[in-house]
Amino acid sequence: MKKFMIIRKADEETEAGAMPSEQLVSDMMRYNEQLVEAGMMIGGDGLHPTSNAARIRFHNGAPTVIDGPFTEAKELIAGYTLVQANSRDEVIEWAKRWPASDAHGNVQLEIRQVYTVEDFGEAFSPEMRELEEQLRTRSEELAKGTNS
Amino acid sequence: MRFMVIVKANAKSEAGEMPSEQLLTEMGKFNEELVKAGVMLAGEGLHPSSKGVRIRFEGDKRTIIDGPFAETKELIAGFWLIQVKSKEEAIEWMKRVPNPADGGDGEIEIRQVFEADDFGDALTPELREQENRLRAQVEANQK
Numbered sequence: 001m002k003k004f005m006i007i008r009k010a011d012e013e014t015e016a017g018a019m020p021s022e023q024l025v026s027d028m029m030r031y032n033e034q035l036v037e038a039g040m041m042i043g044g045d046g047l048h049p050t051s052n053a054a055r056i057r058f059h060n061g062a063p064t065v066i067d068g069p070f071t072e073a074k075e076l077i078a079g080y081t082l083v084q085a086n087s088r089d090e091v092i093e094w095a096k097r098w099p100a101s102d103a104h105g106n107v108q109l110e111i112r113q114v115y116t117v118e119d120f121g122e123a124f125s126p127e128m129r130e131l132e133e134q135l136r137t138r139s140e141e142l143a144k145g146t147n148s
Numbered sequence: 149m150r151f152m153v154i155v156k157a158n159a160k161s162e163a164g165e166m167p168s169e170q171l172l173t174e175m176g177k178f179n180e181e182l183v184k185a186g187v188m189l190a191g192e193g194l195h196p197s198s199k200g201v202r203i204r205f206e207g208d209k210r211t212i213i214d215g216p217f218a219e220t221k222e223l224i225a226g227f228w229l230i231q232v233k234s235k236e237e238a239i240e241w242m243k244r245v246p247n248p249a250d251g252g253d254g255e256i257e258i259r260q261v262f263e264a265d266d267f268g269d270a271l272t273p274e275l276r277e278q279e280n281r282l283r284a285q286v287e288a289n290q291k
Contacts, residue, residue: 005194007224022270029278036282039289043190045229047152048260054235056242058254063243070257075222077154077259082192088201095203096210109203110217112224113195123169131176135183143189144287146150146231 001084003042003114004091010050010076011103015069017049020102027099035083035094044081074108088113150189150231150261151238155248157197157223162216164196167250174246182230187241193226221255235260 020028035041053068070076085091088111095109117129124132155161167175182188194200198216217223225248232238238258247254264271264279271279 003192005192005224019267020270022272022275025267025270025275029275029282032282033278036285036289041282041286042290043286045150045152046262048262048266050257050259052235052260054239054258056239056245056256056258058247058249061247065239065243072219072222075219077224080152088199092201092203092212098203098205100205103205105205105207107205109205110197110200111203112197112200115193115195115226119195120166120172123166123172125169128172128176131180135176135179135188138183139188139190140290142183142186142231143229146189 001086002088003082003084003116004088005112005114006081006083006091006095007077007110007112008046008079008081008102009108009110010073010078011106011108012073013103014078015049015051015073015076017051024099024101027101031097031099032081035081038094040083040085040094042082042084044079046079047077050076082114149233149235150229150263151235152259152261153228153230153238153242153245154224154257154259155193155226155228156255156257157220157225158249158252158254159220160250160252161225161248162196162198162220162223164198171246171248171250175248178244178246182228182241187230187232188228189231190229191227194224197223229261 050068050070055066057064083091091111095111117124179188200215202213204211242256242258264276
């Protein structure tokens with residue numbers, strides 16, 4: 001199985017901090033339920049607007065902190081869904097059925113494949129691979145119960 | 149509170165250049181610290197946007213746009229999901245991140261994640277129950 005991230009791009013409303021209507025929350029929940037039932041859903045979240053965000057820029061190793069908001073609304077992210085699927089086409093087909101009530105029918109999504117350990121080749125030593133698996137298991141344990 | 153730490157793309161990540169063994173080792177160490185502190189919930193890297201696709205919705209129309217996408221610095225190369233007590237704590241942790249741009253100029257973005265309570269009345273008791281059920285089912289599916 002491959003993993004993909006469906007990115008819900010931001011727009012003026014999400015950046016203004018407008019919360020979804022009950023209708024949209026309900027439509028989104030029904031859509032997510034279908035993804036769960038298809039065994040595809042791994043996770044997903046919505047993000048606060050960038051007025052509450054910070055960026056850290058590294059130049060020659062030194063960090064500079066820049067406070068939000070950030071201007072290019074259409075390039076920002078408002079939320080994401082992580083799914084597993086056999087192919088990118090399968091994810092595209094599902095994403096086309098994203099709730100039409102989101103962004104008043106004008107939503108923009110981006111679909112990106114997630115790297116797996118195999119993609120890193122020999123730079124990823126057996127020791128690193130073992131550490132990676134341990135860390136993944138432990139962070140999954142931490143993640144349980146943080147969502148409710 | 150939870151935060152998503154977004155690693156912004158750069159020329160190397162968009163070219164599909166894989167991280168060096170040294171960067172992987174440093175990242176592994178950093179992630180281990182995050183896990184030990186109970187901070188790290190998840191983290192992933194993304195293939196370059198040349199393998200990505202965008203879908204633009206306009207009413208009933210769905211337009212598929214194939215990558216790569218041009219505005220490299222606005223794209224995402226990876227992310228962490230972390231849990232900390234404040235945005236300041238998130239910033240302090242992330243100032244110490246091994247430069248994801250592997251020697252070049254790198255940038256990360258720290259964004260707070262919405263929790264169920266943020267949705268107010270729109271998340272009715274029934275919807276909240278449905279949400280909890282789905283989260284539980286997703287966790288069970290991943291075992």
